[in-house]
Amino acid sequence: TGPSQAEDKFIVVQSTTSTQNSGLYDYLLPIFTRETGVEVRVVAVGTGQAIKNAQNCDGDVLLVHAKASEEKFVAAGYGVSRADVMYNDFVIVGPGSDPAGIAGGKDVTAALTKIKDSKAVFASRGDDSGTNKKEMALWKAAGIDPTADSGSWYRETGSGMGATLNASVGMGAYTMSDRATWIAFGNKGDFEIAVEGDERLFNQYGVILVNPETCANVKADLGQAFINWILSDEGQSAIADYRRDGKQLFFPNAKMS
Amino acid sequence: MHDALTSPARQRTTAAAPAGAIWPVALEDASFAAGDKTLIDRLSLQLTPGLRSIVMGPNGAGKSLLLRLVAGLLRPSAGRVTFAGQPLDETLRRRVAIVFQRPVLLRRSVAANLTHALKTYGVPRGQRAQRLDELLSLGQLESIADSPARVLSGGEQQRLSMVRALAAEPDLLLLDEPTASLDPQATAAIEALVSQAAAKGVKIVMVTHDRGQALRLADEVLFLHRGQLAERAPAETFFAQPQSAAAQAYLEGRLLL
Amino acid sequence: MHDALTSPARQRTTAAAPAGAIWPVALEDASFAAGDKTLIDRLSLQLTPGLRSIVMGPNGAGKSLLLRLVAGLLRPSAGRVTFAGQPLDETLRRRVAIVFQRPVLLRRSVAANLTHALKTYGVPRGQRAQRLDELLSLGQLESIADSPARVLSGGEQQRLSMVRALAAEPDLLLLDEPTASLDPQATAAIEALVSQAAAKGVKIVMVTHDRGQALRLADEVLFLHRGQLAERAPAETFFAQPQSAAAQAYLEGRLLL
Amino acid sequence: MQDFGAAFGQAFALILSGDADLMEIIALSLRVTILAVAMACAIGLPLGALLAVGRFPGRGAATVFVNALMGLPPVVVGLGVYLLLSSAGPLGVLQLLYTPTAMVIAQTILVTPIVAALTRQVVEDLHAEYDELLRSMGARRLGVIATLLWDARYSLLTTALAGLGRALAEVGAVIIVGGNINHVTRVMTTTIALETSKGNLSLALGLGIILVGLSILVNGLVMGLRGSAARLAYA
Amino acid sequence: MQDFGAAFGQAFALILSGDADLMEIIALSLRVTILAVAMACAIGLPLGALLAVGRFPGRGAATVFVNALMGLPPVVVGLGVYLLLSSAGPLGVLQLLYTPTAMVIAQTILVTPIVAALTRQVVEDLHAEYDELLRSMGARRLGVIATLLWDARYSLLTTALAGLGRALAEVGAVIIVGGNINHVTRVMTTTIALETSKGNLSLALGLGIILVGLSILVNGLVMGLRGSAARLAYA
Numbered sequence A: 001t002g003p004s005q006a007e008d009k010f011i012v013v014q015s016t017t018s019t020q021n022s023g024l025y026d027y028l029l030p031i032f033t034r035e036t037g038v039e040v041r042v043v044a045v046g047t048g049q050a051i052k053n054a055q056n057c058d059g060d061v062l063l064v065h066a067k068a069s070e071e072k073f074v075a076a077g078y079g080v081s082r083a084d085v086m087y088n089d090f091v092i093v094g095p096g097s098d099p100a101g102i103a104g105g106k107d108v109t110a111a112l113t114k115i116k117d118s119k120a121v122f123a124s125r126g127d128d129s130g131t132n133k134k135e136m137a138l139w140k141a142a143g144i145d146p147t148a149d150s151g152s153w154y155r156e157t158g159s160g161m162g163a164t165l166n167a168s169v170g171m172g173a174y175t176m177s178d179r180a181t182w183i184a185f186g187n188k189g190d191f192e193i194a195v196e197g198d199e200r201l202f203n204q205y206g207v208i209l210v211n212p213e214t215c216a217n218v219k220a221d222l223g224q225a226f227i228n229w230i231l232s233d234e235g236q237s238a239i240a241d242y243r244r245d246g247k248q249l250f251f252p253n254a255k256m257s
Numbered sequence B, C: 001m002h003d004a005l006t007s008p009a010r011q012r013t014t015a016a017a018p019a020g021a022i023w024p025v026a027l028e029d030a031s032f033a034a035g036d037k038t039l040i041d042r043l044s045l046q047l048t049p050g051l052r053s054i055v056m057g058p059n060g061a062g063k064s065l066l067l068r069l070v071a072g073l074l075r076p077s078a079g080r081v082t083f084a085g086q087p088l089d090e091t092l093r094r095r096v097a098i099v100f101q102r103p104v105l106l107r108r109s110v111a112a113n114l115t116h117a118l119k120t121y122g123v124p125r126g127q128r129a130q131r132l133d134e135l136l137s138l139g140q141l142e143s144i145a146d147s148p149a150r151v152l153s154g155g156e157q158q159r160l161s162m163v164r165a166l167a168a169e170p171d172l173l174l175l176d177e178p179t180a181s182l183d184p185q186a187t188a189a190i191e192a193l194v195s196q197a198a199a200k201g202v203k204i205v206m207v208t209h210d211r212g213q214a215l216r217l218a219d220e221v222l223f224l225h226r227g228q229l230a231e232r233a234p235a236e237t238f239f240a241q242p243q244s245a246a247a248q249a250y251l252e253g254r255l256l257l
Numbered sequence D, E: 001m002q003d004f005g006a007a008f009g010q011a012f013a014l015i016l017s018g019d020a021d022l023m024e025i026i027a028l029s030l031r032v033t034i035l036a037v038a039m040a041c042a043i044g045l046p047l048g049a050l051l052a053v054g055r056f057p058g059r060g061a062a063t064v065f066v067n068a069l070m071g072l073p074p075v076v077v078g079l080g081v082y083l084l085l086s087s088a089g090p091l092g093v094l095q096l097l098y099t100p101t102a103m104v105i106a107q108t109i110l111v112t113p114i115v116a117a118l119t120r121q122v123v124e125d126l127h128a129e130y131d132e133l134l135r136s137m138g139a140r141r142l143g144v145i146a147t148l149l150w151d152a153r154y155s156l157l158t159t160a161l162a163g164l165g166r167a168l169a170e171v172g173a174v175i176i177v178g179g180n181i182n183h184v185t186r187v188m189t190t191t192i193a194l195e196t197s198k199g200n201l202s203l204a205l206g207l208g209i210i211l212v213g214l215s216i217l218v219n220g221l222v223m224g225l226r227g228s229a230a231r232l233a234y235a
């Protein structure tokens, strides 16, 4: 069980795996708990599952990165309001041998086209997550329907980011990952970032308080306190301070009103 | 067995007389078939208290099956077995005890086997210790009370089965070759016990191949052959002048086919 | 049993004479203890071919344990059991067969039990069918060859165990009350078989409580009492003038303590 | 291959360090598992025995059903329990989701069919031997079950150990209903899954080695106790 | 509660639709599971029997070890096999990672200890009865094992079914070594996990119901065959 002083004062945050796997929470949350005495319990699952769990009132705060879904969530009355918290970006990673010859590029659609043309193996999460949705949008922008080749050069792993990265390394396949997960990832093998910096690879995280009117059990005060803190200067600078291997993983961009 | 005072007959008088009559016990055209073999063949038979009935017949004649039918352990495939006109029910069941040809003993000590039986027969907890001592002494089992029952010698196992059945204080006692592995002394002791019990009103139905034993104990003999009752006669008549060819051949040790 | 031509003795002559001598079979100060009980107590004994040895003694004397020690199924806790001076080894083992007091039958049909034994005894596949027929007829088991062995009547089980042991064509045959549940005809048949086998040179060691049987079969009697060899004498001497008090009491059916 | 070496290294380093977080996680793993197995035995042993000795219509179907439930997918059990315990679910008011209790419930559901199905087999085998005796004694159903369970207790240990193995190794259900919340519902298997998804494969493997070591320890303890019990008592 | 209703609805709709993807997934699930259980039995039955009848030093320890391996965490097995088969691993040249073969290997490793441990118990119980007879007949070790396995075959069915249940329900190992790749290595359990992570809980549950139905079908079939076999032959 958790620290005894917070036995009752805790909130549940439904979140994605990237924020958890990158170690951000392990850095961030103790600071908040120290200041407020409120324990934050993170349930890190796929974005879809996190939203579904929040719809079922099994959390006080939702922190994910799928803006369209988040706005739908609020519009449907499940959440009070949505606020930007921070961003990072997606990168295309691949084996050092770079079979598709895309390394060093910046244009993501060009890179995807090369991958398809060379039939280099590409691992997609294929799980409807925020990352997956972004990837599909990029394919579409490149005018490619990769799912037609699913099972051959295009492999849908139907798994989380970490599992998909493990699979990519195992298969020598390109894949798209958020930068935070990639930097923190421990099983890189000879993999390197091939494509980065395209502004279409932008990755926005948002935070939402679950609506206490739909969900009577939501701890609105504590949840709001957490949201206020994370959006505050203090919380934002804490996010900015978090580094792995000397690299900043998340860039705060809250617009406090 | 050396202590007649602890015979079951004495104990019977101490137990409350059980309600419900069981006499006559009757087989009415009862058959028992397994596969396409008719092993007991439309057998009709009445048993009433009093006479000691000895069942004889060649190996495989159906003696053990007959005892099982009477004990309600087998359901006749045709015809019926009745107790005072009724089928055997739970309340009557404990008034019939059977000693199997091949002892079945629990994976427990000798004493625990008997305690289990006393418990099952509904002897109140407070009386069990005393009854246990009586039964152990009755079976001359005191010195091996704590041995695992399944390592006992053949004769010891038979004696244990015997006193366990006596613990039931039955009205009808079915014995399947209870002295087959006993030494002369134990055989004599069991025969004495059987006679005592009979004298107190317990109906005895006993299978034996031992002609001498049958002569000593039998009031009447039931001779089974190929699942049928070939002959039923007072003991003297049977041994002096067996009527059926089968019984004649059996008694002379000739091959029966 | 009705067909002397198929006796094991005849078949022995057809099998290749096994190498290695087993005689004399000797117990040298052999003891067997379980827990703190000494069940066989420094017993010394030599068995040589020829005389039919009948083992007698009260229930629990240790007769079955003695047979198990000789058969190499129990390891003496002190002393040793030797065959021509050597401990029993794998090659000698098949020259000793034992029929247990309580038949142990495989969960198979009668025929399959015998086929299994023939296979185990190393009878070549081509000869098994014929040997099987011989054994079935020897045990009068033809009509129940396809019955599951474990539903056989007590006598049928004993006959099956008996012919299974004969299938081994042993030099030493250990029989533990092999006729205890047999009808007079089957008893006579087994006794005839035993005599025939003995006549052909098979050493017989047989336990029985049946004085008549002992008188008919015994060349010599070994009388066991409390795990010790109380008396060993030619049959006539033993029954006419037992030397030990224990044997006297036993023969008279008196209580032995 | 160096990963395997690294894994053993990590395992030893972790154990030797006596890391407080690790100890907490191990303790919770054991607590949840042992509770779940105890509950599963409390239900599964009598249930399995009933299937073995009962003579009621539908017994064959019930047996097939219980056997089939050995193949209950953990994720499905996790989902089912989640839906029941979720605030939106019928038992939401109990506020059990994301607690160790929820994990115990999910594991109990997973393990009970295993215990029941294996118990049925063991007890049925023994019942074949005891049936006629117990019926001839007029033993009631409950007495029969008690007798059989007691006399088969050494064989049933293996059944319980099979359930223990399943519970100890299980991750799919507990991660859904427990949420793998740090310091609250994080157990060995969910930690291993987390480290795997972080790509810390040798750490994950190291934790796995510790978990297997734990399993060996518990099994050794149980078999040791069984041994002494069998030697001591024959009641 | 409406989720449960929806789940059953989804399950039926899916089955009735005869969806080709679903059929492909079910077929692969069955293929992988049955192969793995067959291999696990081929290894586990004799191994368990050997543990039951053998009299060799270290037998007790080996038994504890096999029992403990029933608690092998699937994720750990998955990782181990992944590291062996990955391109960087010692068996990388075989190119087996992310193939059904890899899944069969992982499941075989998971199921074998279960089959072996349960077999040991069943065979040991029977051996207690047959031991003296078989020794007196001079039966060799192999013959003893063959005799015991054959005579215990009906009891051992439950053992195999326990293994089957485990394999059918397993997700942690196959998702790592199979990769849950659509049309290649996607099986029922990995699909359920995927739909769960998408938040399609009632679809996931529906698939779970189909999987349990499958398990019931297979178990029913096996028990039915067993019944007819037992009735027909007593060889």
Ligand SMILES: Nc1ncnc2c1ncn2[C@@H]1O[C@H](COP(=O)(O)OP(=O)(O)OP(=O)(O)O)[C@@H](O)[C@H]1O
Residues within 6 Å of the ligand: B034, B035, B037, B039, B057, B058, B059, B060, B061, B062, B063, B064, B065, B066, B101, C144, C147, C151, C152, C153, C154, C155, C156, C181, C183
């Ligand atoms: N379930 C069964 N299936 C097939 N045959 C059976 C079954 N039960 C008994 N039998 C056969 O029925 C016959 C009668 O068996 P039973 O045990 O009653 O004989 P018995 O008269 O007691 O003989 P014994 O003196 O040898 O004990 C035997 O031939 C036996 O093989």
Ligand SMILES: Nc1ncnc2c1ncn2[C@@H]1O[C@H](COP(=O)(O)OP(=O)(O)OP(=O)(O)O)[C@@H](O)[C@H]1O
Residues within 6 Å of the ligand: B144, B147, B151, B152, B153, B154, B155, B156, B181, B183, C034, C035, C037, C039, C057, C058, C059, C060, C061, C062, C063, C064, C065, C066, C101
């Ligand atoms: N493993 C054991 N542990 C404890 N006692 C045992 C064990 N095996 C046998 N005994 C005891 O040893 C004694 C001798 O047993 P054994 O079976 O040799 O007797 P027996 O002479 O064959 O008697 P019976 O005529 O009744 O068959 C018995 O009292 C029995 O209870």
Ligand SMILES: [Mg+2]
Residues within 6 Å of the ligand: B063, B064, B065, B101, B176, C153, C154, C155
């Ligand atoms: Mg009989």
Ligand SMILES: [Mg+2]
Residues within 6 Å of the ligand: B153, B154, B155, C063, C064, C065, C101, C176
């Ligand atoms: Mg004996």
